[in-house]
Amino acid sequence: MIAxxxxxxxxxxxxxxxxxxxxxxxxxxxxxxLAHGQFAVVGGIATALFVEAGVNPLVACxxxxxxxxxxxxxxxxxxxxxxxxxxxxxxxxxxxxxxLGLSFVVNGFLDYKYPNISxxxxxxxxSFSVAGITVRTASAVAxxxxxxxxILLFAFLKGTLLGKVVRSIIQNEVGAGLCGINPGRIxxxxxxxxxxxxxxxxxxxxxxxxxxxxxxxxxxSFALIVAVVGGVRSINGTLAAGVLLGIVNAFASYYVGAYxxxxxxxxxxxxxxxxxxxxxxxxxx
Amino acid sequence: xxxxxxxxxxxxxxxxxxVIGPNGAGKTTLFKAxxxxxxxxxxxxxxxxxxxxGIRHCDTVKRGVVYVPAERELFPQMTVLENLELGxxxxxxxxxxxxxxxxxxxxxxxxxxxxxxxxxxxxxxxMVAVGRGLMAKPSILLLDEPSTxxxxxxxxxxxxxxxxLKAEGLTILLAEQQVPHALSFSERAYVLENGGxxxxxxSADLLGDPEIQRSYLGMV
Numbered sequence: 001m002i003a004x005x006x007x008x009x010x011x012x013x014x015x016x017x018x019x020x021x022x023x024x025x026x027x028x029x030x031x032x033x034l035a036h037g038q039f040a041v042v043g044g045i046a047t048a049l050f051v052e053a054g055v056n057p058l059v060a061c062x063x064x065x066x067x068x069x070x071x072x073x074x075x076x077x078x079x080x081x082x083x084x085x086x087x088x089x090x091x092x093x094x095x096x097x098x099x100l101g102l103s104f105v106v107n108g109f110l111d112y113k114y115p116n117i118s119x120x121x122x123x124x125x126x127s128f129s130v131a132g133i134t135v136r137t138a139s140a141v142a143x144x145x146x147x148x149x150x151i152l153l154f155a156f157l158k159g160t161l162l163g164k165v166v167r168s169i170i171q172n173e174v175g176a177g178l179c180g181i182n183p184g185r186i187x188x189x190x191x192x193x194x195x196x197x198x199x200x201x202x203x204x205x206x207x208x209x210x211x212x213x214x215x216x217x218x219x220x221s222f223a224l225i226v227a228v229v230g231g232v233r234s235i236n237g238t239l240a241a242g243v244l245l246g247i248v249n250a251f252a253s254y255y256v257g258a259y260x261x262x263x264x265x266x267x268x269x270x271x272x273x274x275x276x277x278x279x280x281x282x283x284x285x
Numbered sequence: 286x287x288x289x290x291x292x293x294x295x296x297x298x299x300x301x302x303x304v305i306g307p308n309g310a311g312k313t314t315l316f317k318a319x320x321x322x323x324x325x326x327x328x329x330x331x332x333x334x335x336x337x338x339g340i341r342h343c344d345t346v347k348r349g350v351v352y353v354p355a356e357r358e359l360f361p362q363m364t365v366l367e368n369l370e371l372g373x374x375x376x377x378x379x380x381x382x383x384x385x386x387x388x389x390x391x392x393x394x395x396x397x398x399x400x401x402x403x404x405x406x407x408x409x410x411x412m413v414a415v416g417r418g419l420m421a422k423p424s425i426l427l428l429d430e431p432s433t434x435x436x437x438x439x440x441x442x443x444x445x446x447x448x449x450l451k452a453e454g455l456t457i458l459l460a461e462q463q464v465p466h467a468l469s470f471s472e473r474a475y476v477l478e479n480g481g482x483x484x485x486x487x488s489a490d491l492l493g494d495p496e497i498q499r500s501y502l503g504m505v
Contacts, residue, residue, distance in 0.1 A: 180346030
């Protein structure tokens with residue numbers, strides 16, 4: 001029981017790592033990123049390639065996460081420009097199409113170029129026990145990575161001027177403009193940061209089990225569900241929703257099997273939206 | 286169809302100028318064009334001798350042209366203090382000194398500093414909006430309908446503080462439907478109707494103008 005719970009929480013944290021990027025990019029840029037799982041895969045596969053090239057695994061992880069960031073930066077500065085030039089519904093739709101197209105391209109490219117590459121990170125000690133509970137080292141490390149990333153993210157958003165600027169744009173882009181803030185630059189920074197967090201999610205996936213080139217769409221779906229349940233503009237909500245759905249996911253896979261899990265997750269999402277239409281911690285002005 | 290057409294308007298340094306006129310006359314459009322949020326199809330906007338039409342909105346703020354819209358556009362889930370701090374984004378180094386200045390002007394905001402802006406009353410929100418604009422250390426403040434939705438007591442209080450700002454040398458361009466307040470506050474005024482200027486002159490003269498009295502001051 002407790003082992004499943006712990007597993008669920010850790011997996012939930014991993015989901016949150018990816019979902020928070022969807023939340024940030026949507027809140028800041030008005031683009032719902034359908035290629036977010038692909039950001040994670042790019043980060044993970046880059047890590048695998050660095051490991052294969054003989055780079056120290058820890059350094060390879062850092063380089064992989066950085067690669068995801070570079071990828072995000074380039075996408076923001078090139079592909080997404082037409083979407084940013086339009087506004088409102090048009091931007092949302094254009095953003096959906098562009099990122100959907102990007103996901104196809106990334107899937108196709110990786111499948112063609114690296115059909116046999118996957119990321120599997122093995123740790124020296126597979127498990128240890130605390131107070132009678134056996135914990136996989138991978139889970140502990142994954143949880144630590146996610147928790148540190150979130151602490152840093154919250155410290156950034158609450159404690160720094162740039163973080164406050166990010167929150168201000170999410171809450172009111174017009175108001176931010178009145179203060180002399182140029183949303184474009186901040187948007188690029190956030191897309192890059194989100195891509196790096198997604199990359200981290202990809203590396204964590206490799207730590208848990210294995211990350212294959214074909215997993216982009218699956219990761220995007222999970223992250224989207226989490227972002228929607230959390231309220232697509234709330235970062236606290238996304239974190240909570242990730243942990244909640246992670247736990248649901250762990251119990252569902254254990255008791256009813258993996259093939260029904262996604263349906264149960266979607267059911268949970270629909271149920272949450274019916275109860276709280278704008279997400280768990282949503283606010284309205 | 287252009288909303289504002291053939292409008293020629295000028296504001297001298299240190300002057301308070303009012304633009305009055307009915308709803309839909311084009312006051313907000315005019316202000317947004319000056320603030321760089323809208324691009325004029327033709328014509329020029331000069332500020333301190335340089336053209337500012339067509340430059341980006343965030344760059345007009347850097348030059349000291351600060352717009353406070355009627356909708357206020359605050360950050361509802363951030364504290365009063367954070368809202369004000371962000372107002373000083375373009376001159377962040379002097380934010381402490383600006384904050385002191387704004388809180389002296391609106392002492393009520395000092396009491397509410399840790400409260401979320403979205404939970405304030407309309408009058409207090411207006412103070413935050415004006416205060417946030419002042420944090421940028423504007424050389425000209427564009428105030429769009431600052432009295433919208435405020436109780437009469439608050440309107441008088443707000444204009445008392447605006448007069449203090451004017452006395453300290455701040456240049457103010459004001460759009461207002463509360464015509465008596467606007468005309469007694471400003472030195473000169475323009476009457477904007479259907480996107481064009483119908484009348485302009487010294488505010489004191491306009492207050493005595495029979496046509497203004499009939500259309501805007503409700504006198505017969």
